[in-house]
Amino acid sequence: MQQLLNGIFIGSIYALFAIGFTLVFGILDRLNLAHPSVFAASAFVGIELVARGGMSLWAALPVVFVFGAVLGLIIERLAFRPLKNRADAHFAGLISSIALAGMLIALLQWRYGPDTRRFPAGSFPDTRYEVAGAQVTLVQIVILAVSLTLMVGLTYMVTRTRLGRGMRAVAENPTAARVLGVNVDRVTATVFAISSALGAVAGVLFAINVNTAQLGMGIAIELKGLAVIIVGGMGSLPGALIGGLLLGLAEVFAVQYIGSSWRDVIAFGLLFIILLLRPQGLLGARKVREV
Amino acid sequence: MRHTKLHTVAAATAAVFVLASCSSGGESGGSSASGELSGEGTGDSCTIDAEVPLGAVLSLTGAAASYGESQQRGLELAAKELAEKGGVTYDLTIEDDQTDPRQGITLFEQFVNDGVSLIIGPTLSNAAVQSDPIAQEGGVPVLGISNTAAGITDIGDYIFRDSLTEQAVIPQTIAKATEEFGLEKVVVMYSNDDAFTESGYEAFEAALQDEGVEIADTLTFSKADTDFRALLTEAQGQEPDALVVSGLIEAAIPLVTQARELGIDVPIIGGNGFNNPRLMADGGEAAEGVVVGAAWNSASDNPENQAFLEAYEAEYDAAPDQFAAQAYTGLMLIDEAIRSECAADRESLKTALGELEDVPTVLGEFSIDENRDAEHPAVVQVVEGGKFAVLE
Numbered sequence: 001m002q003q004l005l006n007g008i009f010i011g012s013i014y015a016l017f018a019i020g021f022t023l024v025f026g027i028l029d030r031l032n033l034a035h036p037s038v039f040a041a042s043a044f045v046g047i048e049l050v051a052r053g054g055m056s057l058w059a060a061l062p063v064v065f066v067f068g069a070v071l072g073l074i075i076e077r078l079a080f081r082p083l084k085n086r087a088d089a090h091f092a093g094l095i096s097s098i099a100l101a102g103m104l105i106a107l108l109q110w111r112y113g114p115d116t117r118r119f120p121a122g123s124f125p126d127t128r129y130e131v132a133g134a135q136v137t138l139v140q141i142v143i144l145a146v147s148l149t150l151m152v153g154l155t156y157m158v159t160r161t162r163l164g165r166g167m168r169a170v171a172e173n174p175t176a177a178r179v180l181g182v183n184v185d186r187v188t189a190t191v192f193a194i195s196s197a198l199g200a201v202a203g204v205l206f207a208i209n210v211n212t213a214q215l216g217m218g219i220a221i222e223l224k225g226l227a228v229i230i231v232g233g234m235g236s237l238p239g240a241l242i243g244g245l246l247l248g249l250a251e252v253f254a255v256q257y258i259g260s261s262w263r264d265v266i267a268f269g270l271l272f273i274i275l276l277l278r279p280q281g282l283l284g285a286r287k288v289r290e291v
Numbered sequence: 292m293r294h295t296k297l298h299t300v301a302a303a304t305a306a307v308f309v310l311a312s313c314s315s316g317g318e319s320g321g322s323s324a325s326g327e328l329s330g331e332g333t334g335d336s337c338t339i340d341a342e343v344p345l346g347a348v349l350s351l352t353g354a355a356a357s358y359g360e361s362q363q364r365g366l367e368l369a370a371k372e373l374a375e376k377g378g379v380t381y382d383l384t385i386e387d388d389q390t391d392p393r394q395g396i397t398l399f400e401q402f403v404n405d406g407v408s409l410i411i412g413p414t415l416s417n418a419a420v421q422s423d424p425i426a427q428e429g430g431v432p433v434l435g436i437s438n439t440a441a442g443i444t445d446i447g448d449y450i451f452r453d454s455l456t457e458q459a460v461i462p463q464t465i466a467k468a469t470e471e472f473g474l475e476k477v478v479v480m481y482s483n484d485d486a487f488t489e490s491g492y493e494a495f496e497a498a499l500q501d502e503g504v505e506i507a508d509t510l511t512f513s514k515a516d517t518d519f520r521a522l523l524t525e526a527q528g529q530e531p532d533a534l535v536v537s538g539l540i541e542a543a544i545p546l547v548t549q550a551r552e553l554g555i556d557v558p559i560i561g562g563n564g565f566n567n568p569r570l571m572a573d574g575g576e577a578a579e580g581v582v583v584g585a586a587w588n589s590a591s592d593n594p595e596n597q598a599f600l601e602a603y604e605a606e607y608d609a610a611p612d613q614f615a616a617q618a619y620t621g622l623m624l625i626d627e628a629i630r631s632e633c634a635a636d637r638e639s640l641k642t643a644l645g646e647l648e649d650v651p652t653v654l655g656e657f658s659i660d661e662n663r664d665a666e667h668p669a670v671v672q673v674v675e676g677g678k679f680a681v682l683e
């Protein structure tokens with residue numbers, strides 16, 4: 001039971017991170033590799049807000065959400081927009097986003113130094129609950145609640161709102177969307193902002209969950225995020241949610257039943273098996289090229 | 292009369308060095324400079340005109356930065372005190388290996404070619420395993436000031452260390468903890484992608500067997516891991532009398548915090564990586580009851596230690612940790628070795644380091660044993676009220 005909860009908590013953070021990843025990919029067909037550095041940057045900023053600014057943990061979350069959104073706009077403006085008309089825009093954007101990620105991390109190191117940062121002692125409420133014999137902290141419940149709320153909110157926005165319709169139109173065919181009067185540039189920028197805001201919140205939640213923020217934390221989760229969106233089906237939002245939880249649970253149960261040394265082998269082995277059986281991912285649709 | 296006599300001795304010594312450097316022929320750097328690197332007198336009266344070039348390779352950025360920073364402070368404090376003492380002066384160059392063994396190799400090559408008399412470092416054992424052979428091949432003595440993994444000094448006869456090995460500290464830690472807590476069954480956890488923590492694990496395993504303590508389960512993690520809940524839940528299921536953990540401080544803090552969160556309140560026995568005041572600073576309440584064997588007893592009342600504590604506090608406005616103490620001691624030992632023969636070339640330094648015996652230091656009475664490893668008393672500590680206290 002405890003292990004199940006452990007897996008769900010870590011899995012929900014993977015999912016939140018991956019949803020930001022997959023949103024940009026699904027709608028804009030771009031892979032934004034600066035996403036992991038947004039994850040790391042926001043963790044550091046979140047800690048700074050709490051440690052220096054004296055904000056409570058919960059007040060810091062919306063601020064970080066906005067910070068992430070702004071970073072997303074910057075990423076879109078610097079790394080993607082100038083290259084969008086190139087024939088190789090996919091690769092060019094991929095590579096320029098890696099460059100931007102490197103710069104972000106270097107700026108972080110300049111600002112915060114190489115040390116691991118933590119929230120000041122006593123910034124978490126130490127309320128604990130016992131659920132069916134398992135220990136759960138209030139912080140963990142909030143992490144799960146925030147992740148789920150954001151994911152549900154996003155799904156609602158994409159499927160039900162005007163902005164969401166615009167996004168889906170752009171995803172379908174940017175040129176046609178433009179002809180029909182959708183402001184493609186604005187939709188693109190919004191998608192980046194939302195994606196990075198989600199990544200930013202995931203970063204702070206991760207830092208809260210393990211009370212650790214390191215410069216390399218983005219790199220550690222990058223691979224997992226990619227695995228999650230591939231397992232879930234590239235571009236599928238519910239797929240990323242399921243993929244994230246699945247990866248979290250796979251890691252935890254690998255420890256319990258097989259051995260801790262095998263954790264990554266199992267988790268990434270699962271990825272291979274799913275790809276062999278369902279190349280389009282669990283909830284991905286096979287792309288049909290129409291003439 | 293006496294003066295001339297000394298002159299003769301010095302001249303003779305110099306002649307020997309010239310001969311030695313002739314016979315060793317093709318060697319570059321150090322041996323060509325050896326003529327200038329010897330002086331008159333012994334011990335406190337030794338005077339060497341030229342500055343003695345020393346290199347230090349520390350991890351000032353990256354995962355091990357918190358250790359490297361302490362070491363840098365320890366070395367700089369010692370260098371400052373030695374400069375005030377005079378007679379032998381040092382030109383100490385500290386370089387950052389960024390916690391990357393490949394960077395360490397480059398720096399070692401650079402120091403070997405620059406003709407330094409000795410290289411201090413590197414910070415981590417897994418870097419030492421890769422870079423020390425370069426110094427050994429180049430004939431440059433190395434003094435490790437924090438390498439505690441097994442086999443480091445087996446690399447060759449130029450490799451020394453002033454850091455007590457885990458193999459020396461851990462059996463004492465386990466014996467003491469078994470006696471204090473009546474351990475019967477423990478769970479062992481270690482990060483299996485680091486030479487240092489892996490050799491720590493082997494020492495723990497052997498010590499636990501010697502004490503007849505059952506190892507209910509062995510769990511591994513990666514040194515980059517920060518979420519240990521799955522492992523800890525697994526460990527908890529075994530109902531151990533203690534957790535025995537070999538990991539670096541970056542892993543130690545979240546591990547200990549999460550263990551307490553999950554309601555694991557048995558003692559946590561850590562390796563050398565846990566021996567860091569940040570454990571209490573960042574872990575807070577959760578760090579209580581952590582047991583760590585250490586090479587340096589910060590509460591020791593020997594005069595060298597008291598002087599060191601005071602000087603460090605005055606200089607940096609912070610309490611030193613073991614890494615600072617060992618770094619400080621390292622430079623002091625080098626000074627002691629150089630003064631014993633009043634010669635600072637690579638070969639003399641190598642010989643003199645090997646002959647260090649019962650030197651009073653911050654770490655206690657210090658000797659280099661026949662394996663070029665450190666020999667001095669260890670201490671077993673437990674965290675109580677946010678501080679390391681001697682476990683008794």
